[in-house]
Amino acid sequence: xxxxxxxxxxxxxxxxxxxxxxxxxxxxxxxxxxxxxxxxxxxxxxxxxxxxxxxxxxxxxxxxxxxxxxxxxxxxxxxxxxxxxxxxxxxxxxxxxxxxxxxxxxxxxxxxxxxxxxxxxxxxxxxxxxxxxxxxxxxxxxxxxxxxxxxxxxxxxxxxxxxxxxxxxxxxxxxxxxxxxxxxxxxxxxxxxxxxxxxxxxxxxxxxxxxxxxxxxxxxxxxxxxxxxxxxxxxxxxxxxxxxxxxxxxxxxxxxxxxxxxxxxxxxxxxxxx
Amino acid sequence: xxxxxxxxxxxxxxxxxxxxxxxxxxxxxxxxxxxxxxxxxxxxxxxxxxxxxxxxxxxxxxxxxxxxxxxxxxxxxxxxxxxxxxxxxxxxxxxxxxxxxxxxxxxxxxxxxxxxxxxxxxxxxxxxxxxxxxxxxxxxxxxxxxxxxxxxxxxxxxxxxxxxxxxxxxxxxxxxxxxxxxxxxxxxxxxxxxxxxxxxxxxxxxxxxxxxxxxxxxxxxxxxxxxxxxxxxxxxxxxxxxxxxxxxxxxxxxxxxxxxxxxxxxxxxxxxxxxxxxxxxxxxxxxxxxxx
Numbered sequence: 001x002x003x004x005x006x007x008x009x010x011x012x013x014x015x016x017x018x019x020x021x022x023x024x025x026x027x028x029x030x031x032x033x034x035x036x037x038x039x040x041x042x043x044x045x046x047x048x049x050x051x052x053x054x055x056x057x058x059x060x061x062x063x064x065x066x067x068x069x070x071x072x073x074x075x076x077x078x079x080x081x082x083x084x085x086x087x088x089x090x091x092x093x094x095x096x097x098x099x100x101x102x103x104x105x106x107x108x109x110x111x112x113x114x115x116x117x118x119x120x121x122x123x124x125x126x127x128x129x130x131x132x133x134x135x136x137x138x139x140x141x142x143x144x145x146x147x148x149x150x151x152x153x154x155x156x157x158x159x160x161x162x163x164x165x166x167x168x169x170x171x172x173x174x175x176x177x178x179x180x181x182x183x184x185x186x187x188x189x190x191x192x193x194x195x196x197x198x199x200x201x202x203x204x205x206x207x208x209x210x211x212x213x214x215x216x217x218x219x220x221x222x223x224x225x226x227x228x229x230x231x232x233x234x235x236x237x238x239x240x241x242x243x244x245x246x247x248x249x250x251x252x253x254x255x256x257x258x259x260x261x262x263x264x265x266x267x268x269x270x271x272x273x274x
Numbered sequence: 275x276x277x278x279x280x281x282x283x284x285x286x287x288x289x290x291x292x293x294x295x296x297x298x299x300x301x302x303x304x305x306x307x308x309x310x311x312x313x314x315x316x317x318x319x320x321x322x323x324x325x326x327x328x329x330x331x332x333x334x335x336x337x338x339x340x341x342x343x344x345x346x347x348x349x350x351x352x353x354x355x356x357x358x359x360x361x362x363x364x365x366x367x368x369x370x371x372x373x374x375x376x377x378x379x380x381x382x383x384x385x386x387x388x389x390x391x392x393x394x395x396x397x398x399x400x401x402x403x404x405x406x407x408x409x410x411x412x413x414x415x416x417x418x419x420x421x422x423x424x425x426x427x428x429x430x431x432x433x434x435x436x437x438x439x440x441x442x443x444x445x446x447x448x449x450x451x452x453x454x455x456x457x458x459x460x461x462x463x464x465x466x467x468x469x470x471x472x473x474x475x476x477x478x479x480x481x482x483x484x485x486x487x488x489x490x491x492x493x494x495x496x497x498x499x500x501x502x503x504x505x506x507x508x509x510x511x512x513x514x515x516x517x518x519x520x521x522x523x524x525x526x527x528x529x530x531x532x533x534x535x536x537x538x539x540x541x542x543x544x545x546x547x548x549x550x551x552x553x554x555x556x557x558x559x560x561x562x563x564x565x566x
Contacts, residue, residue: 048549083298233498
């Protein structure tokens with residue numbers, strides 16, 4: 001690591017001081033406001049607000065949809081990363097670049113477009129709906145937009161891992177008589193698994209809190225197609241701050257847990273590096 | 275670096291052609307369905323009624339004009355705040371050892387994992403009438419919630435990590451040697467920063483700004499909650515898209531969406547270009563280190 005141990009360079013106090021003040025005022029104080037509000041509620045009132053039937057349905061839908069979407073993202077993302085790293089094909093650079101589009105596109109635009117593509121008169125809907133595939137305003141649509149915002153995480157985590165894979169191990173396995181599928185399953189897959197899991201966790205964490213795109217594609221019916229973030233907004237609009245804060249606390253702890261998992265995964269996958 | 279003698283790769287370690295072609299076709303199809311078709315459809319829908327209708331949708335409505343103006347103010351202010359923060363944080367973290375350094379990096383990443391809606395709620399709990407500072411602010415005649423200030427605060431919260439996250443690894447890769455040399459030659463802190471550090475890290479900084487700006491322009495959940503969605507006053511472009519969509523004015527919603535998509539595409543193009551520059555930069559510094 002290139003760092004200065006003795007504080008020779010100027011500006012340490014200034015830069016660290018500014019960093020700490022900025023983070024405290026902008027991030028930690030609002031976070032504390034949310035946690036303090038939740039903590040100051042009487043215990044049974046908080047528990048009641050956290051565990052209403054409507055809230056339970058929202059948690060279940062959010063977690064299941066985010067989990068399924070992260071799983072789909074992991075599979076599709078692995079395939080896309082593999083093709084982008086291993087094979088050459090026309091317009092490869094273009095396809096590589098557009099993987100990042102979900103990061104650059106406002107979620108509201110993604111929601112708007114996806115809500116429009118799968119309705120019966122939409123570009124995909126006019127083929128899919130006659131076949132009985134009703135995406136629009138269904139729970140599958142929620143998963144679909146979550147895949148859209150999630151799969152780039154998997155691709156971008158996996159690409160450097162695949163690039164750094166050592167061809168010689170694969171060759172050695174092939175020389176020793178392993179078939180291509182065996183090589184993938186026994187040699188390549190174990191090496192890229194931590195990357196896949198990290199990508200999965202990032203996509204999952206992102207999908208848990210997603211609001212902008214989901215609110216467009218879902219019918220947002222309480223207890224049926226209402227995710228946790230939408231429930232928070234609906235409660236806020238009814239000025240039910242207690243219930244909104246209670247649900248937000250659950251979501252907040254879920255995302256902190258995911259952050260911890262991602263950090264741990266990254267350290268775990270780098271454990272052989274030094 | 276690679277070995278000097280390149281051994282021809284064993285044929286068996288390559289995928290057979292049919293697998294290569296099938297997987298490539300599937301990947302291209304996936305990206306087409308997930309990314310290309312949606313983007314194309316934004317523009318097709320926006321121009322469905324012709325150019326004049328498009329311009330009318332975009333510029334004829336005063337609320338839409340005000341939304342574009344508001345986004346053009348909120349996003350740059352949020353980016354500017356986070357540039358100042360990112361530079362300071364990178365200087366402290368990449369140039370000095372201190373206790374709690376790793377914790378600090380984790381705290382910088384925190385906003386990434388907080389749902390935008392929860393961010394909005396936090397500011398409501400701070401500045402709302404039943405919030406911590408709300409009554410006091412009200413007594414002093416200051417309104418924060420449902421004003422552009424709340425939009426800026428929420429957007430800045432959500433985009434805190436972008437610049438810092440790009441700056442820290444770039445500054446770590448470049449190392450402090452040149453800055454130390456400048457110091458020994460008598461430069462003061464400001465001179466070191468402007469003349470040595472900034473030219474070295476500029477592509478990393480620009481990259482961070484691009485990502486930060488894209489997210490700031492597109493922020494939806496947090497500003498949805500703190501803005502109160504007052505058309506013509508606290509509606510940014512994404513919020514205006516939502517409002518028009520809810521009002522069954524799809525052509526107008528798509529017209530604004532097309533502008534946002536265009537900005538996203540420009541961001542993507544610039545980003546791809548800057549990525550190359552950034553790689554050259556850190557690479558040349560690493561080579562220089564190997565040589566010395």
